[in-house]
Amino acid sequence: MKGATRPDRRHRRHEATRREILDAAWSIAREEGLTALSMRHLARAVGMEAQSLYTYFPSKHAIYDAMFADGNAHLLGLQSSLELDADPVVALHQAAHQFVEFCTSDPTRYQLLFQRTVPGFEPSSESYALARKVLDFASERLAAAGVADQTALDLYTALVSGLLNQQMSNEPGGDRWIRHLDRALDMYLRETTTDRHEPT
Amino acid sequence: MKGATRPDRRHRRHEATRREILDAAWSIAREEGLTALSMRHLARAVGMEAQSLYTYFPSKHAIYDAMFADGNAHLLGLQSSLELDADPVVALHQAAHQFVEFCTSDPTRYQLLFQRTVPGFEPSSESYALARKVLDFASERLAAAGVADQTALDLYTALVSGLLNQQMSNEPGGDRWIRHLDRALDMYLRETTTDRHEPT
């Protein structure tokens, strides 16, 4: 007789609970802030004792790390599935808008992924690799639009993140800064690309 | 006989001790991070018991607030005493460089003044008024250079803070982003001002 649960079944169950905990963590962080997330609080939300969480995550930082990976994976999925215009300049605007939408739609996630506000947290190298891929995506969009060098890429990230930071810090939910995104992109492209048409 | 200390003398002594505590707080925050600052830790640094600090500051937040005011007052002093070039465009570059230097020279201060990273802290209205004056300064420099409207001012703060944020977050101490400050300013001015010379 096979009294024991099959290993893969147990594994699936384990993963499902992990997912459940992670979702609850996002929920708490969104409602009360990233730093307000605690093991006790999280445990209560999923109907467990705090100590039982250690079966699924070795530490609180591991939970932050899983959230970090989670958010980046989500963004990568969005970026991959976005239908880009044939015109690389239009495509760059599209991609930038998608990124801004992703960030503004969830300030907590933005804080975890792009600001360094959680006290002792640093992403693991595995999670950080995902963040790198996100940046590579932007790099490709820029190259397609005629911007190739590293310095111009740095200026781009500064410009977009500058608008986002101001928006999220001073007027979350509004558009006082991010509504200048298109203007900022045009300004940026005028600076960093050499127009080959209109030679006169 | 006048056995009691004169009130103003007592007041001066009180202020001196306050100053001493504040300096120690900056020192600790710089060495171990803003969030690592605790009453016990701070008290040990000045040779007191933690409880005695409450004679000088009613709460921990009051200490953060005093630090916030401190930093902004310092910046205002620097801005006021800077000799600006007669050419408003050159003057804008000067002022921007001074600001960037102020920020990069003390990451902890930058974090307290311009990022919102301390968990529950929000500056009092008195302290915030100082921060407003700092922004007014930038506003005047921009107006002198021919940038008057609010949207352009928002774009300016996004641009400068964007470079700073990237620099402080990803490579503190380096210049990978801030070395593009002049280029970014020129790009910005080209976008936001109408050149009256070269009408052809």
Add this chain to the structure above:
DNA sequence: GTCTATATTTGGATAGAC
């Protein structure tokens, strides 16, 4: 896998003697 019990640390803040 989940629980109870507990260790351990750390924090902010108050009361009252001196």
Add this chain to the structure above:
DNA sequence: GTCTATCCAAATATAGAC
């Protein structure tokens, strides 16, 4: 103004029974 003595709350994490 400074101290001792506490209070109170909250956090992460481990040990071991079931």
